[in-house]
Amino acid sequence: MIFTFSDNDEIAFEILAKVREIADSQELSSIVLGKHGKEEDYIAHGADKVFFIESELHADLVVDCISTLIDQHKPEVLLIGGTRLGKEVAPRIAQRYGVGCATDCIDLSIKDDQLNIQRLVLGGRFIATQKFVRKPQIATVMPRRFEKKADKIREGEIIEFACEPAEPMVDVLEIMEKAIQEVRIEEAEIIVSVGRGLKKKEDLKIITDLAEVLRGAVGCSRSIAADLKWLPEQHWVGLSGHKVNPGLYIAIGISGQVQHIAGIRDAKTIIAINNDPNAPIFKACDYGIIGDLYEIVPTLTEIIRKQV
Amino acid sequence: MEIVVCVKQIFDLNQIKEDAATKRPVTEGVTRKISDFDKNALEEALRLKEKHGGKVVVLVSGTKEAAKEALAMGADEAIVYLTETDSLGTASLLAGIIQPMKFDLILCGEASIDEYAFQVGPRLAEALGIPVLTYARKIEVNNGTIIAERELENRYEVVKAHLPVLVTVNKAINEPRIPTLLQIVGASKKKITELSPEKTEIGVETVNIETIEMKRKEIILENIEKLAGVILSEK
Numbered sequence: 045m046i047f048t049f050s051d052n053d054e055i056a057f058e059i060l061a062k063v064r065e066i067a068d069s070q071e072l073s074s075i076v077l078g079k080h081g082k083e084e085d086y087i088a089h090g091a092d093k094v095f096f097i098e099s100e101l102h103a104d105l106v107v108d109c110i111s112t113l114i115d116q117h118k119p120e121v122l123l124i125g126g127t128r129l130g131k132e133v134a135p136r137i138a139q140r141y142g143v144g145c146a147t148d149c150i151d152l153s154i155k156d157d158q159l160n161i162q163r164l165v166l167g168g169r170f171i172a173t174q175k176f177v178r179k180p181q182i183a184t185v186m187p188r189r190f191e192k193k194a195d196k197i198r199e200g201e202i203i204e205f206a207c208e209p210a211e212p213m214v215d216v217l218e219i220m221e222k223a224i225q226e227v228r229i230e231e232a233e234i235i236v237s238v239g240r241g242l243k244k245k246e247d248l249k250i251i252t253d254l255a256e257v258l259r260g261a262v263g264c265s266r267s268i269a270a271d272l273k274w275l276p277e278q279h280w281v282g283l284s285g286h287k288v289n290p291g292l293y294i295a296i297g298i299s300g301q302v303q304h305i306a307g308i309r310d311a312k313t314i315i316a317i318n319n320d321p322n323a324p325i326f327k328a329c330d331y332g333i334i335g336d337l338y339e340i341v342p343t344l345t346e347i348i349r350k351q352v
Numbered sequence: 353m354e355i356v357v358c359v360k361q362i363f364d365l366n367q368i369k370e371d372a373a374t375k376r377p378v379t380e381g382v383t384r385k386i387s388d389f390d391k392n393a394l395e396e397a398l399r400l401k402e403k404h405g406g407k408v409v410v411l412v413s414g415t416k417e418a419a420k421e422a423l424a425m426g427a428d429e430a431i432v433y434l435t436e437t438d439s440l441g442t443a444s445l446l447a448g449i450i451q452p453m454k455f456d457l458i459l460c461g462e463a464s465i466d467e468y469a470f471q472v473g474p475r476l477a478e479a480l481g482i483p484v485l486t487y488a489r490k491i492e493v494n495n496g497t498i499i500a501e502r503e504l505e506n507r508y509e510v511v512k513a514h515l516p517v518l519v520t521v522n523k524a525i526n527e528p529r530i531p532t533l534l535q536i537v538g539a540s541k542k543k544i545t546e547l548s549p550e551k552t553e554i555g556v557e558t559v560n561i562e563t564i565e566m567k568r569k570e571i572i573l574e575n576i577e578k579l580a581g582v583i584l585s586e587k
Contacts, residue, residue, distance in 0.1 A: 103486075107478075128504045132486045135439060135471035139478040144440050144555020147469045165561065166466055167365035170377050173560040213483035217499070218510040231505045234587060258587060277523060283365050284388065287468065292586045303366055309564060313586045315579070330569040333579050340576055347580040 045117060046154070047180075048091070049075040049110060049133075050125025051101050053082060057192035059123050059185050060090030064193070067154040073119070075110060077101055087200035089192055095205045102216065106133045108209030111140055119180055120157045126184040138182045145182040146174050150189055150310065159183065167283040168306040186310070188233075188289060227261060228286075229279060234260030235290045235311075237281055239304075240267045241297015241318060241337050245274045250338070251296060254345045257352060263288065265298045282307035297337045300325025317341065353406035353493065355397040356450055356458045358476070359390035359422060361414025362466040375562040386418050389461025391425075391528040393521050397459050398426040398529070400493060406456075411449060413442065416544060423539035424531035433547040441552030443475030449547070450480065455516055457498070462487050462520040473520035483513040489524040 046063055050056035056074060063072055074091040076083060078101060083094045097109050110133065114122065122137070124130040126148050138145035149161040150171075159181040165172045176182075229235060236255040242248065248262075255262045262279055269280035281288055283303040289310035296317045298304060305328045308314060316329035319336050326332045333340060367382040386394075397408045410427040412419045419430035431449060435441070450458065458480075460473040470486075477484035485491075489508075490501040498517050502509045503524065531539070573579050 103484075128487060131470040132474050132484070135443075135469075135474045136478045136484070138440065138471075138555065139443055139475040142440070142444075142553070142555075144438060145471060146556055147471060160559070164468075164564070166363075166368055166377055168468075169365070169368065169563065170370075170561050171564045172558050174556050174558050177555055177557060213513055214485060215512045216509055217512055220508045220510075222506050222508065227506060228503070258583070284465065292583070294583070306365075314568060315583065315586075317579075326572070327570060328568055331571050331573055331579070331582050333573045333576070340579070343576050344580055344583070347576065348583065351580070351584055 045071045045073065045119040046121040046123065047073050047075060047110075047113065047117070047119040048123045049077075049106075049130075050127065051077070051106075051129045052125050052127050052187070053085065054192065055125030055127065055185065055187045056086065057089040057194070058187070058190040059125065060086070061193045062152060062185075062190040063123065063154070064090040066152065070154070073117075075113060077106060077109065083202045087202070088194045088196050088198050090198070092200050094200065094202045096202060097205050097207050099207065099209075101129065102212050102214075103129055103132050103136070104212035104214060105209045107136045107140075109205075109207035110137055112207055113205070114141070114180055121154065121159050122180050122182045123152070124182070124184045126186045130184045134182055134184045141180060143178045143180060143182060144176050145184075147184045148186045149183045150186050152183070152185070164309060168287050168309050169283070169302070186289060188291065188312070229261050229263055229281065229288055230286050232261035232288065233290050234258050234292045235263045235281070235288055236260050236294045236296065237263030237265070237298060238268060238296045239265035239298030242268070245272070247338070248274060250341045254294070254341055254348070257345055257349045260290075260292070265304050295325050295329065296341060298325055299323045300328050353400060353404045353457060354453075354455045355400060355406060355408045356453065356455045357390075357394045357397045357408060357410045357422075357427065358446055358458065358460045358472065359394060359410060359412050359414075359418065360387045360464045361385065361412065361418035362387045362464055365466060370563045377561065377563075384414060384418065386414075386421060387461060387464040387466065389463060389465070389521060389523055391461075392523055392525050393459040393461050394422055394425055394427065395526045395528040396491065396521055397457075399526065400457070404493060409453070411446060416546070419544050420539055421531070423542045423544070424536040425529055426531075426535070427542075429543045429545075431545045431547060433549050435549050435552065437552045438554045438556050439469055439471035439475060440555035442472050443479055445549055445552050446472070446476050447479035450476075457493065457515060458518040460518065460520045462522050473518060477518035480518070483517050485511055485513060485517060485519045488519050488521045491519055491521075491525070
């Protein structure tokens with residue numbers, strides 16, 4: 045039996061699609077915490093059973109409720125969406141059962157109840173294949189790794205589960221939504237990133253304008269954040285900065301040193317704009333254009349502005 | 353206030369090369385350093401001590417060199433151990449060391465920058481049965497309670513818990529200090545306890561590790577219109 049849980053439904057659906065693909069004969073159950081209304085969606089996306097728990101999404105409650113379900117049903121595998129909440133609750137549950145946990149998995153395989161996973165290690169430059177010593181085998185799955193699939197006529201069972209968690213040890217006093225420019229670069233779906241090809245700080249506007257028309261986040265290389273300090277540290281992409289996994293990464297005036305490339309390994313599509321045809325970034329991108337960023341980027345922004 | 357800080361010494365990732373034949377990482381001769389966010393955790397502990405008094409004990413996974421660096425930054429005492437294990441093993445080992453100690457607060461980096469597993473902090477709190485506040489970018493301690501501002505995907509959360517508490521911190525919380533020469537020399541007088549832990553139980557086994565083959569298209573476009581076309585179709 046395989047259990048899935050995510051506080052983010054999209055990632056839960058991605059995991060369900062992947063499990064259906066690799067282990068279709070297994071019984072697949074989704075744990076859904078929150079308000080009623082999306083149980084059927086989970087069935088449509090691949091769950092055989094939904095354990096619905098009416099509860100707020102508080103890490104302490106999630107840990108207790110999932111543990112109760114593990115005690116009752118003894119699943120071989122528990123797959124959790126790799127959100128910040130997911131990455132807190134997965135190791136906590138694993139510690140309770142004295143078992144291993146692999147976070148931010150980029151691929152999975154299941155054979156005879158054995159889960160094998162792949163994840164990036166050593167700052168994103170190497171890929172490790174790992175297996176579990178004991179069960180339950182617990183892993184969190186990185187967002188946007190798999191395509192969700194829905195089938196409206198799929199049938200499944202919805203079970204209302206009354207969980208009796210302990211009183212949470214942490215009180216949430218206040219929640220403040222982030223402004224769009226505060227969203228962490230690790231979570232951004234489009235990133236427009238700039239490097240040493242930019243001549244002065246004032247020219248950042250060229251970059252932020254493009255990011256704005258694309259509704260993307262602004263990233264940068266080491267020199268811009270750490271040496272010149274033209275952008276705060278949270279924009280720094282790379283081995284010592286932040287590892288990112290956007291659908292689209294546009295590297296502007298970034299030469300493409302190993303450390304930077306290590307931070308963008310998980311990007312779906314990488315585009316490079318650089319005036320040096322020998323820049324290593326051209327060997328690490330999907331699409332590249334050779335030329336002066338001061339000519340290319342403003343024109344590009346205008347073309348895109350007209351089309352969106 | 354009695355504060356325990358857990359730090360991990362990691363390989364300087366910039367120096368790791370790959371073996372051309374096996375594609376495996378080569379770590380021989382690579383220097384080691386304290387993982388970035390762990391330094392933020394230590395810095396925060398030192399600031400809390402400066403404000404509230406007390407003691408900072410640092411638990412170091414690594415060599416004595418890392419312990420000396422932490423002491424030079426201002427920790428009062430170091431316990432150092434070197435062992436090959438995973439997150440389960442580390443958390444269980446740390447829990448065993450910390451259990452008999454008197455502590456109000458445990459600080460950890462939210463993740464180590466080599467593994468980015470985000471596991472040891474939450475696991476350790478679970479093992480000790482104390483509250484955990486993850487991803488903190490600001491903390492304040494007052495009369496036996498702690499208030500932290502946590503950074504999540506699309507929001508910040510202000511949370512409160514009663515001590516003892518474990519907090520994992522991110523990079524935004526502070527700028528770690530660089531010890532002066534005088535502090536480095538002064539640190540040599542501070543106490544370092546070396547532990548040789550027995551082999552710990554692990555939960556995950558690495559079957560294989562190798563460099564990632566970049567499979568990118570490497571298509572050079574001739575003009576901006578084509579570039580715009582690609583961007584619009586990919587977004």
